[in-house]
Amino acid sequence: MNEKEFETLFKQYKKDIYRIAYTYVNNEADALVIVQESAYQAYISKDKIRDKNKFKSWILNITVNKSKDLLRKNKLISLEDLSNVNTMQAENKESVNIFMENLKALSMDEKNVIVFKVYVESIREKNSGRISFW
Template sequence: MKLPEDKFIAEFDQIKGSLYRIAFVYLNNEAASLDAVDEAVYLAYKNLKKLRQPEYFKTWITRILINVCKKELRRTKRLELYDDIAEQLCEDYDSLPLKDAIASLPQELQDIINLRFFNDYTLAETAQILKIPQGTVATRQRKALSLLRLELEAE
C-alpha cells in the first residue's frame, strides 16, 4: 500500500522538528543536521513504494534518518556525539553532570536514552526504530538509567 504524495508532505510537515532534533543529537551541527534531514526525506520519498504500512511512516523515516546520521558519522569519523547539544532538547540535559553522564554511556545505551526521554518515543517505537526486540530496549533502558544513577550519585 503506497502513501500518496500529498499525505507524505503532510506527514513530514508534522514531524520535521522532531527529525531535526534527532539529527542534531547525532551530528552536533546545525548544517549537518539539516543536510541529514534533507537526505532522509529524499531517500524516503525515493523509496516511498517500499513503505508497507503508512501508519508507521514516522518510525520508518526516523530509522532512515538515523541511518543517514550514522553514515555521516562514519564518513567524518566523529566519535563524540553529545558535546554541544542545543537547549531545545531538555533543560535538565543542559546541566553538565547529566550531559557528561550520558556521554559516558556506550552508544547503544545513549540511543535508547535519546529516543525514549528526549524524543518521547515509546518502548515499542524505540524497538522498531533500532530494529531490536522490545525486551532488549527495556533491558538497555534499565541498565542505562542504573548507570546514570550511579554516575550522578558519585558526583
Template sequence: MNQTELAKRAIAGDEDSFTLLIEERRESVYRMAYTYVRNKEDALEIVQEAVYRAFISVHKLRQPQYFNTWLTRIAVNCALDYIRKSKKVVYMDKEHEGSYTQAGRDDALDLLEALEQLDEKSKTVLMLRYFEDLTIKEVAEVLNTPISSVKSIIYRGLEKLKVNLGEREFLG
C-alpha cells in the same frame, strides 16, 4: 485528514501528502539528528538525507500507520551513516551554550560525554527513549528489536552511564 490516510496517499505517489507528513515530523527528526552530531549544519544534512531516502522509498512502506516509526528508523540510520563516514569529533554547538546555566551546561556536557562512551546500540536506544521520549515499544519498532532486548539495553546503558558519570543520579 489523519496521518494514516496521508501516509496511504504518500505511498500512492501524492507528493503533497508526503510533504505534510514530513512537516509534522521535521522538528523531531532534526532533534534526533542533532543529538547525534551536536552541530546544526550536520544535523540539517542528516535530515535532508533522511527525507530524500524516505521520499524515494515511501512506495515500499507496507503499513501506513507506521510512517513515523519508519521515518525515525531512516533518520537514525542516516545519522549513524553520517557519523561513520565523517569520523568527526562531536562538540557542543556554540549557539546553544548560552541557553544553559553554568551548572546546567556542565551537567549537559558530562551527560553528552558519557553517552559518547556507550556502544552505538545503547546510545541509540537511550537517545530514542529519553531524548525523543519514545515508548519502549516504539523504540523496539524503530530498531526492529524485541521489547525485552530494548529493556535490557536501557538497563545496561543506564548502568554504564552511572559509572561514566561517577555514580551521579540522573534520568530519574
C-alpha cells in the same frame, strides 16, 4: 503512497526528524543535511511503506541511520563532544564531565538509547503544560 500523501506526512513530522538529527550531530548545518538526505531516501522508497500509521517510525529510523552514517563518515561521535551544559541540563560542568566519561564506555546501541531518552524528555518538557495525559 502517492506524492501528496508523502508531502503531507513529511511536513507533519519534519520537526521531529530535525530534532533527532540534531540530537546526533549537535550541529545545525549537519542536521539539515541529514533531514534533506532522509527526505530524499524516504521519497525514493515511499512505495515500500504500506501503512501510513507507521510513517513516523519509518522516517525516524531513516533519520537515525543517516545520522549514524554522517557520524561514521566524519569520524565524529557527537555525544562525546557535548560541551553545552544546558543541552544536557546538568547542574554543573563536573556532572557533564562525569557523564561524558561514562558515555565513552557505552556501545553505539547504548548511546542510541540515551539519545532517544534525551529526545523524549525534551518533548515531554516542551509539551508538559499542554498534554495532561503524557
